[in-house]
Amino acid sequence: MKLLYFAWVRDRIGTAEEDVALPDGVATVDDLVAWLRGRSPGHAEAFAELSMIRAAVNHEHVRLDHPVANGDEVAFFPPVTGGSGKSSVRVQREDFDIGAEIEALAGGNTATGAVASFVGLMRDFHGKETLRSMTLEHYPGMTEREIGRIVAEAERRWPLDAVLVVHRYGRLTPGDRIVLVAAASAHRQPALDACGFLIDWLKTRAPFWKKEEGEDGARWVEARSGDDDAARRWSAREN
Secondary structure (H helix, E strand, O other): OEEEEOHHHHHHHOOOEEEOOOOOOOOEHHHHHHHHOOOOHHHHHHOOOHHHOEEEEOOEEEOOOOEOOOOOEEEEEOOOOOOOOOOEEEEEOOOOOHHHHHHHHHOOOOOOOEEEEEEEEOOOEEOOEEEEEEEEEEOOOHHHHHHHHHHHHHHHHOOEEEEEEEEEOEEEOOOOEEEEEEEEEOOHHHHHHHHHHHHHHHHHHOOEEEEEEEOOEEEEOOOOHHHHHHHHHHHHHHO
C-alpha cells in the first residue's frame, strides 16, 4: 500500500510518501489512521484532529469508513479553504447538485445578501468538429492547493462570506457539468466580481488538462491566449 501526504500533513510526518504492508485488523481508512498515529510522533501530530483531515483512496475522495486493501494508494491532506474558514474547494469525479451546493453555501447566514455562481458545462463541439467526450486530467494535491490560493486571493480582494469551487475530472460527455464556482457576500457586486475572477483564474492557473474525443479522433486541447487575456484583466484592475 502506498501512502501519500500533502501540505502540513506531509510537513508534520516528515515525508511525502511511504510504502507499508496493510496491518492486521486494518479494514478502513479510519482503522488506518488509528494505526498510523502509533508510527511516530509526527504521525500522531498529523492525525490528532480528524476534522482537519481529508482522504482519497486510489484518487477518489472518500469518507473515513471507506475500505482499504493492499495495493491501494491512500492520500491524506487537509481541507483546502480560503481565509474565511467558510470556503470550500473540491476536486472530484462525481457529479454535483447545483441547488444543494448553493443552498449549503449561503444557508444559515442572514448577513449574506447575494450569491453569484457560474456553472461550466461540456458542449458537443469544438470549432466545426462534433465532440463525443472530454477527459479532464489533473495533478492531485497540487490542484487543490492552487485552487485554494485562488480562493484566498479572491477573499483578499473582496468582502466575501464564503466561496465554493467544485471541479470535476475524468471522462465527461456533452451536457455534463464540469465546474461550479459560487461566491457569497453581503452585496451583489463583490459576489459578481469574485465569481468572474475565480473562473478566469481557474482557467489559467489550476493544473487541469483536457483531452477531447471527436469525429477525427482524440487530441489534447492547447491553452488559449484568450484565457490568459481574461485573467490578466484582473491584474490590471488590481493596479
